[in-house]
Amino acid sequence: GAVVSQHPSWVICKSGTSVKIECRSLDFQATTMFWYRQFPKQSLMLMATSNEGSKATYEQGVEKDKFLINHASLTLSTLTVTSAHPEDSSFYICSARRQLDQPQHFGDGTRLSIL
Amino acid sequence: GDSVTQMEGPVTLSEEAFLTINCTYTATGYPSLFWYVQYPGEGLQLLLKATKADDKGSNKGFEATYRKETTSFHLEKGSVQVSDSAVYFCALSKNDTGGFKTIFGAGTRLFVKA
DSSP states (O other): OOOEEEEOSEEEEOTTOOEEEEEEESSSOOSEEEEEEEOTTSOEEEEEEEETTSOOEEOTTOOTTTEEEEEEETTEEEEEEOSOOGGGOEEEEEEEESSTTSOOEEOOOEEEEEO | OOEEEEOOSOEEEETTOOEEEOEEEEOSSOOEEEEEEEOTTSOEEEEEEEOSTTOEEEETTEEEEOBTTTTBOOEEESSOOGGGOEEEEEEEEEEETTEEEEEEOOOEEEEEEO
């Protein structure tokens, strides 16, 4: 079946540093990738939608300069949390979709802890 | 706007008990409906889906039927196992003028005791 790989699975870093999270579709070409944030015991909050080769579409309230998304190829999207602070600590999950009428496949998530 | 409402958890059951997790939705048009499962520390896995009214999605003993008349997509399983302990998310997807969106319910945590 389709697999989405997310890396790293867990990262701890100091306040002020930037962190990059990778999302790869391993056995299909993903025309669209999605980035979600999940707070403890809560549902997924969509942060942005990215289509290969174009700028990401951010949801209202999500800072574009804070959460940089790059979708340079059909199999890779990256989320960079710039100048991270403790309030950015969360579980970030990516998902990828082959085409419009296909379901989303999710990565295993990245737990980000900012000290 | 479009939304998904699912029963609050946690739901605690004994092994081999019958499971129902209610899910209702509000949406214009013809959304597709999904159930996802999230095990501790992991991302979401698609459990089952239905793309049109009266479709029944099924997988691993779980079932859900797309009921347009009641705007519901309740998840059921006849006999739960300890390994079914997880968080279950009901979701709808649709494509509209704002683009493709998936909307998730708040999630229902299931605990199954041996």
